[in-house]
Amino acid sequence: MSxxxxxxxxxxxxxxxxxxxxxxxxxxxxxxxxKLNALTFGAYADLRDLLAExxxxxxxxxxxxxxxGRGFCSGGDVEEIIGATLDxxxxxxxxxxxxxxxxxxxxxxxxxxVIAALxxxxxxxxxxxxxxxxFRVADPTTRFAFLFTRVGLSGGDMGAAYLLPRIxxxxxxxxLLMLGDxxxxxxxxxxxxxxxxxPEGAADAAAHSLAARLSxxxxxxxxxxxxxxxxxxxxxxxAAIELDASTQALLMTGxxxxxxxxxxxxxxxxxxxxx
Numbered sequence: 001m002s003x004x005x006x007x008x009x010x011x012x013x014x015x016x017x018x019x020x021x022x023x024x025x026x027x028x029x030x031x032x033x034x035k036l037n038a039l040t041f042g043a044y045a046d047l048r049d050l051l052a053e054x055x056x057x058x059x060x061x062x063x064x065x066x067x068x069g070r071g072f073c074s075g076g077d078v079e080e081i082i083g084a085t086l087d088x089x090x091x092x093x094x095x096x097x098x099x100x101x102x103x104x105x106x107x108x109x110x111x112x113x114v115i116a117a118l119x120x121x122x123x124x125x126x127x128x129x130x131x132x133x134x135f136r137v138a139d140p141t142t143r144f145a146f147l148f149t150r151v152g153l154s155g156g157d158m159g160a161a162y163l164l165p166r167i168x169x170x171x172x173x174x175x176l177l178m179l180g181d182x183x184x185x186x187x188x189x190x191x192x193x194x195x196x197x198x199p200e201g202a203a204d205a206a207a208h209s210l211a212a213r214l215s216x217x218x219x220x221x222x223x224x225x226x227x228x229x230x231x232x233x234x235x236x237x238x239a240a241i242e243l244d245a246s247t248q249a250l251l252m253t254g255x256x257x258x259x260x261x262x263x264x265x266x267x268x269x270x271x272x273x274x275x
Contacts, residue, residue, distance in 0.1 A: 014050060016043035018068070024061035024215040025208065026054060033069025038077035039125050041084070044100050047129075051106035061219050062211035063110070065133060066117040066204055067126075075124020075147060076100075082151070097157075100125065104159045107132035108230050111223040113214050117207035118142045118194075128158040131167065134226060135195040135210060139203040144183040144193060146176050155180070166233060168192050218256045220274045 016039075018029040028050065030037035054060045067073050076082075085093060107114050107129065116122075116133035123145040130136050130144070146164070148157045155161065155177030165173040168191045176183060188194045198206045214222060224247050232240040251257060255273035263270040 014046050016040060016046045017050065019050065021059070023212070024059070025211045026060045026063045027208070028063060028065050030065075030067045030073050033067075035077060036071045036074035036121060037067045037069065037126070038074050038080075040077050040080050041096075044103055044125075048099065048103045048106050051103075051110050054112075055106075055110045058111075060112050061215035061217075061222075062112055063114045064117055064204075064207045064211050065107075065114055065129065066207070067119070069120075071120025071126075072116070072118045072122040072142070073126025073129060074121050075126050100158050104128060104132045104163075109227075111226070112219070113211075113222055113226060115207045115211050115214075117204045119201070119203050121145070123147055125158060128160045128163070131160065131163045131193075135207075136193065137196045137198060137203050137207040137210060138185055138188065138194045139198050139200045140185045141200060142185045142188065142194070142203075144176075144188055145180060147180045149178060150180045216272075218270075218272045218274060220254065221251065221256065224251065 016031070018027075018031045020027045020029075028047075030039075030043070032038060032040075032043075054063070085096060088096065113134040114132070115135040115137055116130040118130055118136060118138035119141050121143055122130045123143075124147045127144045127146050146155055146160060148155045148160070160177060161173070164177060167173075168176070172191050175181075183191075183193065185194065185197060189197045196206060196210070228240075228243065228247060232243065235243070256270070259270050259273060
């Protein structure tokens, strides 16, 4: 585990985030609007620790990740992070880069769907956070920019070179990560980077509507679907089919499979049992 720490575990006082809970939906808002929600060392650590805490508690069925103010997230805080990292030795730099990657792993591995509600800028680490989400709901003001080569670093930061080609294809991913040019909402929708394009100012509401829909569904089925989507990205077909078979066999022994049959027979909505 990285030595970088954020807030203490099991707290409602996250220093770098605003966290709200409503009917199984958690809303996590990046809350530094004066800095376009630029991420600090503490913000990275808080996101990692919060997602781990929510995953352990099992009280969340869907999560909305949003940004306060004029944009979603402008990436790492240049003034705080670049200056500090220039003074770090290789071991500390490795700790820092592993920590930022742990945030992406936490988004991908938490047992509930994550919906990024996007408007304005989603740049650098902010773009990768959006990339890690299961759904990206964006309004027309949204623009992505993978800026890592613009500061002399690899475009493959925080798992971007793993995730982006799997979403938009290798050709688009090479262009976006190599050049760092902005991608505005219409193009992002065309290449599959956006899950849903909303009217201006409506992304938060649409993201919460989707989260509410997901929260009313079968939680374990959603969790296993997310886990399989991630696990099977690098599997041969035979291994993926075997994993699918064993997962389905286990879910068929749970309460929801029988509940669906009962609901279908009596022509009523299912009362999912794992919520």
